Amino acid sequence: MNDIWHFLREFESKDIVKRFYKRKFNYELNTAKAVEINCAFTQGREYFNSSVTADLSVKPLLQYYGVVALSRGLVLILNKSARENNIVPSHGLKIKNWSDIENSGKIEKIILKISNGTFFELIKASENRSFFRVGSSEINWNVGFPFPSLESEFCFGELAYCFPDLKDSVEAWINETVACRMLKNSHVNGNEWKLEIHGENDPLILSKIFPREKFHDLEIIETNKDCTVKFDKHTWPNFCQKWSSTFIVIGDPYVVPPLSGDIYLNELAKMYATSFILGTISRYHPSTWNNINKGISNDAVLPFLLNFMDFLQEKFPQSTLEFLQSLKDYKENN
Template identity: 25%
Template sequence: MREIHRVSCENPVNKMWNMFVYFESEPHVKQLFDQYYQDKYKADTARLSFQNTRKFIYYIKQGREYFHTASRSADLVKPLLLYYGMVSLLKAFILTADAHYPTHTKVLQHGMTCRKLKKLDYTFSDDEVKIQRDGLFPLVAAHLGSEQLVGEKFKMKNLLAMLPELRAAYEKTYEHVDLEPIHISKHVDYTYPYTTFYLPEHILDKCHLSYSSFIHFLNRYNHGQARFTTHDLEAPQGIIRLNWHHPEQIQVLENPTGFDNDLFIQDYKGNHYFYTKPDAAASFIPEILVHYMLMYTLGMICRYETELWGEMIFSLSSTEMFIIQEFLAINERKFPNMILNLLFQERFIFETK
């Protein structure tokens, strides 16, 4: 991500989708492909850009129509519409990285699998998805630097825990949380070129680490040149104070990739959270793939286990429909935003006036 843009508007969702109109212009898309293809394909750049422009535009248009239709649909069919909208947008993203997509029929598969025949005592939180070697998911994962996910299994409850917008719903549903909100000082002092931020002290107990050991733990999962250090001043009781350093950014809130660290994540409003599981980095998954796995599983239930899906969303005894509905709403808002960020290579935060 090159830059961060905070866009003030009356309707963030409408403004977000209006930004996609940029990618429905052939000159703009050819310019985009020229930018992405010139190093990799050199002399073939012009031909490949021309060849893929309309395909890309129709992926974007189709994805938008799926999402718009989903926004007006009932929960009985919403997961399927959102899933295929996600697939269309992901194909557009893949085309910017692979000019020859699809190279063979195997890449047209989902790239994931889950148990089609559900148990009688089925609960969504205990369901699992397994990543396959071929298909769209491993292709996207590879382009996001997560090739190691092939062959792994992921439980829905653990995936839901990784989404910051679901933190409140997750706590109400499962009575615990794994994401801790971070308080970041907005004060900039050029004498001390770093960002100070605060976390509750009980995080040290969760991670079974001392304050100094916790700093070393964080630095193991940095990307690039960012690093953490201890703060000279003692923090108030129950709080720990830390510093974030970056050679090109003083304020982490102005950095398009945030903390540049696997253990930190942002919601679509730009708020930061820390993932408190000690093994978080070992199982780190890009957020866009977390959304993809969750929606794939819901789509499979919706499509192949229609009676079960009906019972889940209409039964008064269901304990999970609250968090599932929250996820559907968050996905509808955030997933296109994440794709927009990838296509522009810039982070957009849409805020109401």
């Protein structure tokens, strides 16, 4: 287990959780709910711990259960009215087109549909907010994205683009260049977004990140081998965190192509959705999962899946903790 769990273990103590709640929200938490939070975090730790030594046939499922447990713990903390008995007992996602995927073998074409459940409750409770590192090893920026609607759909291939640290694995899998650029600065100026992004004006790359049919009044200005990108403020860029950027411990936000259906997801939701896909395939379609991880068929995706599971093992618990640690600073600054 990594050091993050030394801090997350604090949420397994009802007394510490009650003090945390008082400090963060100036609210007295009752013991029964504190214990519910404890149990969610304990389950999350045990699932993640079990996944470390688990066979690949079940590893993604154990990780996904850990993601769900930590997500439910977050919902219980962030939503004062949430209790174990009123959180919707479903995943909040479903694969819409599995029969097509089974025939084609193109895992990247999986379509996810949002339904009522833990995924949607996590987005609501977290206000669909991401906390970012900008040229820093510490969080120093945050963005609250618009909420997706129930029944919205998005694609696995699009989702995979949202992990800049795994860019090489995605390119090897999908066999095409991943369009992404490091974000240097961003702000809304009047009726437009103004982004300063690193790198020259490559029309092919930038047309994927900022498709003109979506980004209205788009203007790209190249200066000193960087670009300034302007567009209507009603369209949001797809910001994602790259954890290891200039240096191993220094992160930067990146901009990547938008998800279909005008959907925006924070970092927790992106990891949740990807883990759901892996967990669902390994649980409900074990022959497909076996063919992939044994190199029998459609195994081009395997390096990405393995690297994502390593990434998830560290980053989802870390993001959970840092969301809670950053929450008070965000509330005080807004």
